[in-house]
Amino acid sequence: xxxxxxxxxxxxxxxxxxxxxxxxxxxxxxxxxxxxxxxxxxxxxxxxxxxxxxxxxxxxxxxxxxxxxxxxxxxxxxxxxxxxxxxxxxxxxxxxxxxxxxxxxxxxxxxxxxxxxxxxxxxxxxxxxxxxxxxxxxxxxxxxxxxxxxxxxxxxxxxxxxxxxxxxxxxxxxxxxxxxxxxxxxxxxxxxxxxxxxxxxxxxxxxxxxxxxxxxxxxxxxxxxxxxxxxxxxxxxxxxxxxxxxxxxxxxxxxxxxxxxxxxxxxxxxxxxxxxxxxxxxxxxxxxxxxxxxxxxxxxxxxxxxxxxxxxx
Amino acid sequence: xxxxxxxxxxxxxxxxxxxxxxxxxxxxxxxxxxxxxxxxxxxxxxxxxxxxxxxxxxxxxxxxxxxxxxxxxxxxxxxxxxxxxxxxxxxxxxxxxxxxxxxxxxxxxxxxxxxxxxxxxxxxxxxxxxxxxxxxxxxxxxxxxxxxxxxxxxxxxxxxxxxxxxxxxxxxxxxxxxxxxxxxxxxxxxxxxxxxxxxxxxxxxxxxxxxxxxxxxxxxxxxxxxxxxxxxxxxxxxxxxxxxxxxxxxxxxxxxxxxxxxxxxxxxxxxxxxxxxxxxxxxxxxxxxxxxxxxxxxxxxxxxxxxxxxxxxxxxxxxxxxxxxxxxxxxxxxxxxxxxxxxxxxxxxxxxxxxxxxxxxxxxxxxxxxxxxxxxxxxxxxxxxxxxxxxxxxxxxxxxxxxxxxxxxxxxxxxxxxxxxxxxxxxxxxxxxxxx
Numbered sequence: 229x230x231x232x233x234x235x236x237x238x239x240x241x242x243x244x245x246x247x248x249x250x251x252x253x254x255x256x257x258x259x260x261x262x263x264x265x266x267x268x269x270x271x272x273x274x275x276x277x278x279x280x281x282x283x284x285x286x287x288x289x290x291x292x293x294x295x296x297x298x299x300x301x302x303x304x305x306x307x308x309x310x311x312x313x314x315x316x317x318x319x320x321x322x323x324x325x326x327x328x329x330x331x332x333x334x335x336x337x338x339x340x341x342x343x344x345x346x347x348x349x350x351x352x353x354x355x356x357x358x359x360x361x362x363x364x365x366x367x368x369x370x371x372x373x374x375x376x377x378x379x380x381x382x383x384x385x386x387x388x389x390x391x392x393x394x395x396x397x398x399x400x401x402x403x404x405x406x407x408x409x410x411x412x413x414x415x416x417x418x419x420x421x422x423x424x425x426x427x428x429x430x431x432x433x434x435x436x437x438x439x440x441x442x443x444x445x446x447x448x449x450x451x452x453x454x455x456x457x458x459x460x461x462x463x464x465x466x467x468x469x470x471x472x473x474x475x476x477x478x479x480x481x482x483x484x485x486x487x488x489x490x491x492x493x494x495x496x497x498x499x500x501x502x503x504x505x506x507x508x509x510x511x512x513x514x515x516x517x518x519x520x521x522x523x524x525x526x527x528x529x530x531x532x533x534x535x536x537x538x539x540x541x
Numbered sequence: 542x543x544x545x546x547x548x549x550x551x552x553x554x555x556x557x558x559x560x561x562x563x564x565x566x567x568x569x570x571x572x573x574x575x576x577x578x579x580x581x582x583x584x585x586x587x588x589x590x591x592x593x594x595x596x597x598x599x600x601x602x603x604x605x606x607x608x609x610x611x612x613x614x615x616x617x618x619x620x621x622x623x624x625x626x627x628x629x630x631x632x633x634x635x636x637x638x639x640x641x642x643x644x645x646x647x648x649x650x651x652x653x654x655x656x657x658x659x660x661x662x663x664x665x666x667x668x669x670x671x672x673x674x675x676x677x678x679x680x681x682x683x684x685x686x687x688x689x690x691x692x693x694x695x696x697x698x699x700x701x702x703x704x705x706x707x708x709x710x711x712x713x714x715x716x717x718x719x720x721x722x723x724x725x726x727x728x729x730x731x732x733x734x735x736x737x738x739x740x741x742x743x744x745x746x747x748x749x750x751x752x753x754x755x756x757x758x759x760x761x762x763x764x765x766x767x768x769x770x771x772x773x774x775x776x777x778x779x780x781x782x783x784x785x786x787x788x789x790x791x792x793x794x795x796x797x798x799x800x801x802x803x804x805x806x807x808x809x810x811x812x813x814x815x816x817x818x819x820x821x822x823x824x825x826x827x828x829x830x831x832x833x834x835x836x837x838x839x840x841x842x843x844x845x846x847x848x849x850x851x852x853x854x855x856x857x858x859x860x861x862x863x864x865x866x867x868x869x870x871x872x873x874x875x876x877x878x879x880x881x882x883x884x885x886x887x888x889x890x891x892x893x894x895x896x897x898x899x900x901x902x903x904x905x906x907x908x909x910x911x912x913x914x915x916x917x918x919x920x921x922x923x924x925x926x927x928x929x930x931x932x933x934x935x936x937x938x939x940x941x942x943x944x945x946x947x948x949x950x951x952x953x954x955x956x957x958x959x960x961x962x963x964x965x966x967x968x969x970x971x972x973x974x975x976x977x
Binding site for chain 1: 744745748749750751752821822863866867868869870871
């Protein structure tokens with residue numbers, strides 16, 4: 229019998245799976261971040277030699293895909309990219325059948341990017357190999373939250389007493405949900421800012437220590453970290469708020485940034501749209517750590533993969 | 542299951558406690574069934590004359606046969622999910638002696654021929670099947686079906702279940718025609734213009750899971766509109782299917798106060814579960830209407846107790862495993878419910894919420910019989926059909942989905958422990974189910 233090709237019964241996710249931040253414990257997160265600090269893509273370690281990691285991507289991705297791939301290769305693993313176009317997914321193969329197939333060809337772990345919330349959970353319930361969530365619909369993007377935490381800790385001594393503002397389209401953002409869960413676990417005070425269409429009042433129920441603000445000045449004042457989110461123009465189209473109005477009310481400008489702490493950092497998961505959620509000066513300015521975040525994605529994902537395959541030593 | 546295929550003779554149900562809400566009986570009574578009808582009801586040991594068979598009902602509740610106003614038995618067209626035979630076997634195991642089938646099959650039941658097909662003995666039903674026909678052709682919400690012909694063929698109501706009638710004029714016309722024929726129009730109240738791509742209720746849980754939420758207003762607004770129409774159209778009969786929100790209840794109450802002929806049903810899962818029970822994308826908790834907030838459930842429990850709700854209906858909606866083991870957003874809506882309804886009602890309504898057994902039984906019998914005018918059913922008055930449900934209100938048992946009579950296994954209640962179990966189901970004087 230081929231392992232993994234059985235049971236319609238649900239099981240617990242395989243050890244090492246990373247489905248979301250919400251149900252992780254603080255100490256697990258800190259251990260991962262500690263491991264990430266020991267990872268260096270320029271000094272490859274063959275921890276995952278001969279391990280086969282499938283990158284299963286149902287959505288477009290530049291950063292996440294390339295950094296998972298480089299992370300895997302830096303640890304000596306073999307990677308295969310499977311995308312929805314050009315695979316049996318196009319022919320209507322179900323997510324689970326695709327998973328069983330990849331398991332049968334010998335995948336040791338699957339990194340999954342999927343437009344439906346909960347897709348990695350479904351896979352993890354039916355496959356006996358670790359599933360890494362590389363972004364599921366509007367739900368979570370745990371590796372992004374971890375690399376953001378890694379980045380914050382490079383610039384700030386600890387999470388203790390930090391104030392963080394997250395500005396933009398929280399409703400549609402898996403990055404925001406994961407970030408809220410992670411930072412909230414460490415007592416960070418979080419302000420979510422945007423128009424009601426993007427930041428509904430219910431957003432404050434996501435985790436302890438969250439509040440909602442409709443005024444960017446109020447949200448930014450005195451903060452240590454400002455996280456911006458991409459605003460999709462096509463989403464503004466269907467909303468009451470227009471593009472120009474959004475820019476006028478919520479764009480991060482130099483004068484607004486001055487309200488934050490002097491050593492505040494500006495973060496963005498990318499891709500950024502200059503002139504929309506932030507000005508070009510901010511993107512390229514001294515307080516921006518946007519490129520650093522991308523850079524930190526590789527060691528963070530090395531740590532995630534090493535942990536997934538039991539090589540977290 | 543014991544099935545007696547012979548002509549029903551006489552059966553004496555002896556030593557039980559009869560609860561017949563329509564007749565206001567809540568007392569120890571013996572019940573004699575003969576030739577498919579109720580022959581006699583009398584105080585213990587008062588019945589004279591013999592009977593072919595006796596049923597020892599000591600310690601048990603004897604009730605009129607349960608009626609489910611809302612089931613999907615999937616025939617014609619989707620017999621991999623359920624058949625009339627398997628679905629009615631599940632109904633019998635759940636204590637139901639009559640089920641009303643929804644027309645959203647393949648093809649849609651929008652002609653008299655299909656209504657007759659459903660009622661044909663060849664389908665192998667073990668309980669009574671009352672088809673509900675489509676209200677509009679192909680349930681497309683545009684032109685009405687031939688209500689009169691459907692009714693003559695045996696349809697007890699019309700609906701476009703799953704595809705609500707949104708157009709005001711079409712709904713008005715349906716209620717008008719229904720009024721002429723004394724035929725209820727059943728509405729699945731959901732303003733689908735606002736619920737596209739929404740797999741669950743809108744609230745903290747949908748936000749947490751990153752799923753688009755159906756607002757409570759999408760249900761309440763349609764019920765509100767329909768109640769207004771029912772008030773305007775004399776003698777029209779509106780039945781609100783699987784009502785799930787507090788605001789929709791307010792509209793129903795408003796209709797009832799003004800003596801409009803408005804009725805509603807509630808499912809066991811809506812009086813039991815909450816949206817947060819979806820957990821981590823468990824598709825066996827995905828149905829439409831979705832599980833709602835605690836405040837909605839509270840309002841439903843109050844309405845079940847105070848008489849606003851007319852019936853408990855299961856919305857039994859079987860689906861194959863491969864239709865549920867997919868991404869939450871893509872999973873089919875619906876859960877099975879025939880075999881867990883009584884257990885949930887006794888456990889949640891009677892035991893936990895202290896709703897009387899009389900009222901609980903009413904919601905399965907006299908209530909639904911009134912909603913669709915199922916004559917000579919829903920009560921064990923002398924001369925009525927010999928449909929009887931016998932249950933043990935104290936018996937504890939564990940439901941195992943794997944042992945279900947349904948062809949499908951999509952239930953959120955696998956492994957649940959219930960108080961209250963069906964002991965026997967009798968249809969037309971014949972025992973069609975015998976539990977332990």
